[in-house]
Amino acid sequence: MSSIENTAPLKSASIFTLFSPRLLPATLMLGGGVTLYAVESYITATIAPSIVRDIGGLELFSWMTTLFVAAGVLGSITVATRPKGMGLRAVYIAAALTFGAGSLICAIAPTMPVLLIGRAVQGYGSGMLSGLAYAFIRFIYPEPLWRRASTLYAAIWGVATVLGPTLGGLFAAGGAWREAFIILVPLAVIMAFSARWLLPDVADDRIDTRTPLIQIILLLAAVLFVSIAGTIEHGSYKVVLIAVSIVLVATMVLIERKSEVRLLPYGAAMLSNPIARLYLTIFTMMLVLTSDIYIPYFLQTLHGVTPLVSGYLVALVALGWTIAAFFSNSLSGRQAAAAIIAGCILETAATASLIPFLSTATPFSELAEFAPAVIAMFLMGFGVGLGWAHLVTRIIGIARRTEQDKASAAISMTQSLGGAFGAALAGVIVNGAGLTNPGGIAGGLSAANWLYTLMAVPGLIAIVLSFTIRPASA
Template sequence: MSSIENTAPVKSASIFTLFSPRLLPATLMLGGGVTLYAVESYITATIAPSIVRDIGGLELFSWMTTLFVAAGVLGSITVATRPKGIGLRAVYVAAALIFGVGSLACAIAPTMPVLLIGRAVQGYGSGMLSGLAYAFIRFIYPEPLWRRASTLYAAIWGVATVLGPTLGGLFAAGSAWREAFLILVPVAVLMALSGRWLLPDVADDRIDTRTPLIQIILLLAAVLFVSIAGTIEHGSYKTMLIAASIVLVATMVLIERKSEVRLLPYGAVMLSNPIARLYLTIFTMMLVLTSDIYIPYFLQTLHGVTPLVSGYLVALVALGWTIAAFFSASFSGRQAAIAIISGCILETAATASLIPFLATNTPFDTVARFAPAVITMFLMGFGVGLGWAHLVTRIIGIARRTEQDKASAAISMTQSLGGAFGAALAGVIVNGAGLTYPGGISGGLSAAMWLYALMAIPGLIAVALSLTIKPASA
């Protein structure tokens, strides 16, 4: 079996075609992999306090997320750097089993160090699954459906930001954090067994399969540093770790430009190349979006919103992303290029608009008072979803055929990097602006103002980059 793409022509470019009888099995397998990675990224953050209360290890608390993120990046890299001759289907089966083993280790962990090992294994497997979703697109779907598949993945990430914490809250409320991991084991086994039959056995068309070890080490070190920076309180340490991460990434880029063994597809580290600007647009958009992690705090501290309601309100960011992804799914050519530009402008404007709507000490006790903030949060996510699928499709479309796996894996990697750097940078900004000292109302007001003012700046970079993206040829 070579590819589903060649078995029959596509009569409709509707997103529902992804769920036609011919494509449904593969869509469920690939979408399921993205779902595991996305949802698991948020579930553990919710049940983490329960884990610490049960098995201890408070001093290692932050590593539950740090190791998962770093291992996820390594997993997505593995899709492109796997040994020659190993097909994507075999990697999918292995990834699902690895995720299952990691989940089982977390479920039975007697101590925090054992659980951290499980989280690293989990992250590695789920990172592979996420990278595979993009790597399989060109083999499973005809080109008119590439945007629809990317739209589906974007929608999954949007839904996960709501579904993950909700599911985590249910398990945490029942003191059943082990079951939250254990329930994933049979799911992973089922995915591994099904992948053998439901995914095509596509040929490995890569030419260069050498491993860019130096670049991988530098990138993983950068991810670890920036992830740690996002979890510590000391402002100067945060700044130093972020600075070190930037130096490591810059070093990786310099080596990548000169090396014959590349981690990224050709042109990805040369700003003059369109593919580099596409990746950088994804990175900056994710970096800006991550500033939403402090919205619940500002809602509760400055506006008297309850924790439950603030959680639902910030979920509007995810809702906006999902709705926009489906809204723009049918765009192509010039429409798609305009959607990317409009999305960058909208996200940037919405982020800056949070200053007058959140950086105030006004109780949100009437609809008129909180409606502007609600609309702005929705539009923040809407901007990302508007152009996301088109950015992904353009990357896959212009990458060299022999580097498609690298290009696909780099999409997940760039998304994770943007989120990690965004969380760390946001932490530096709010701490430097007084969130913890002097703290309280005055600290919250200052932190909200500076956070959304400074985080809008990378958004301006995204806007500038989007203006250089040419429409795909018909």
């Protein structure tokens, strides 16, 4: 099953073992798929204004992200619901070609509706690539390296939050938004053809390959509604859309409990089951972390920080995630369980500490004035990175062998859901607290206070859940 047959020498191996000659090809292929998904999310957000200026379609602006996210969730689901007998390598090839096709459509799009089609196709392919990274772990690496591989993928997301906007800015500055898509086409083709030689052809060990169509429809509808809620300005519409999304997800969970055809691995819809608490911890941590999307606004409006500097400061959240991921990757057993608990506590405490650090109207001109907020931002990401790989490894470790693909796909799905719900909820909070009305300094102060007060609450749930997660050796 693994590319390395003798796992004994790897029990104390470092993350750099993933880049050993025998593992490097597969690591590059799987890490490359995650990188495409992560970086592309941020590149397009940066070049979107240039796209609208060129081909119009401002009224459809928000759908560039909405369709990409929804299609990405569907793509991750496809990894687990693919036709019987279709191996993961074949899915990877199809995913890379799909991503390349979507990128080509975006590059040549004459109008916004055509570009949106391309974004949906692109998102579907990248969602599959992201889900495949976790699905392939158990076939590529021996078990002692699962946590290291999960750490690497987590670190890629952290780096992408810095690399994506930077690359997007370069293309946007030159008005070369089409080139930002076209360069991805040959890259996707190379990845597709390389997969045949660089990834193993593993057998499909699933038993139940029936498609849980009702659950998929409910989940996609929930993602679409909550993503739209995150892009509209009207507060009451946001609340309604989020409420509908919650109802749809709750309905999906109830159906999962009773249905013989499941979207999620066994036990994921029952809070009494450990795997359900693992997924819920991932969801709540991502939801809390998404509150960082308003940090640049508060820095600029309340503290006089320039847009460029505020952009680099918020990147500290990603830097914290990346550093923590590497810091904790060698932990195991009780230490890993403690890292999950410590990570949830750190993220929640750091989020709450932004209340006094950001919700003031004091200009940041000296380093000492920046320091508390800078540390808090760094620790938000550090907390997530500290426990992320251990959460992923525990899910893969306790899921039934025949449901490993479902378990892996659900990781990406849960991550996307947490981000979508977090962005929408944050929008409801800040708009209800006065970000736009009365706006200005007064509105910003009120919005910052309420945002980081209320967004810390899900963090408390994550802390409680983390104490119920038993060490892998237990």
